[in-house]
Amino acid sequence: MFDTETDVACAEVGAADVLAAQARLRPYLAATPLHYAERFGCWLKLENLQRTGSYKVRGAMNALLAARERGDTRPVIAASAGNHAQGLAWAGHRLCLPVITVMPRTAPQTKVAGVAHWGAAVRLHGDSYDEAKAFAVELAAQHDYRLLSAFDDPDVIAGQGTVGLELGELAPDVVLVPIGGGGLASGVALALKTQGVRIVGAQVEGVDAMARALRGDHSLRDAEATLADGVKVKEPGRLTRRILGGLLDDVVIVREAELRETLVRLALEEHVIAEGAGALALAAGRRVAGKRKCAVISGGNIDAVVLAQLLADVRPRAPRRPRRRF
Structure with missing residues (x-):
């Protein structure tokens, strides 16, 4: 991002x-x-x-693979209503890379459970994607995580x-x-x-x-x-x-x-x-x-x-x- x-x-x-x-x-x-x-x-x-x-797993996996080619091995954080978070969690699991996801509290439980299943850390914050995104930006700045947009990357x-x-x-x-x-x-x-x-x-x-x-x-x-x-x-x-x-x-x-x-x-x-x-x-x-x-x-x-x-x-x-x- x-x-x-x-x-x-x-x-x-x-x-x-x-x-x-x-x-x-x-x-x-x-x-x-x-x-x-x-x-x-x-x-x-x-x-x-x-x-x-x-389809979100395509972009998430490509982003992790491309970053690895560039030598960027920082933990990745992303805000998502659900599908980007799930795709990123699965990609991180396959590549053995740490992933943190920030999801709105209103996210469907099916999607929250899907993210947790693949071992990603899940933070629930805010009532909308945009509120979750603002929190992800804050965490990335604090911990030097790589912030990966769900779409603008x-x-x-x-x-x-x-x-x-x-x-x-x-x-x-x-x-x-x-x-x-x-x-x-x-x-x-x-x-x-x-x-x-x-x-x-x-x-x-x-x-x-x-x-x-x-x-x-x-x-x-x-x-x-x-x-x-x-x-x-x-x-x-x-x-x-x-x-x-x-x-x-x-x-x-x-x-x-x-x-x-x-x-x-x-x-x-x-x-x-x-x-x-x-x-x-x-x-x-x-x-x-x-x-x-x-x-x-x-x-x-x-x-x-x-x-x-x-x-x-x-x-x-x-x-x-x-x-x-x-």
């Missing part, structure tokens, strides 16, 4: 970095499968089946971009990506934009900091409550904002009701379990035309109680009465 705006302005990440990340990650992470959701008319990139249940962005490289064989004309801080969308755009692929971001109504920033509105607003806790970011990344300002084709703002419906339909019709942020790109895809479109299902770490409640709220449809033929 960068300490000043100057550091961000000087940072560079490009398609070559994404290719380098793919080479680093190959011994550790397998490519995730594609699934065609016929009822949605859309391909799904199933990052919910990735290690730790989310060149190595993290390059690692997330490997999702896009894996879509090469599909040859999509449009790829839909959920956006919180913008790391995944930035990496996928770097990987695919030169191939003429349209990159469309997805955000939730009231949790649309990146969309507003790209329109020139840099005011900070408290994010509204949402099922998509993984994209609940008050301030998007500076580096990611710069990348997406040049490469993103559009942003679709999804209503919370649309997101909930999509998540339930994914589970019942496609047998794909996604968390709120994981279903966001597909929800946006219902408004985007494309002959060969693909939505990134970014994660599947949904709290079991939340999923059970969503499914319990589904009202069964009454069977259709047969039409009389005479």
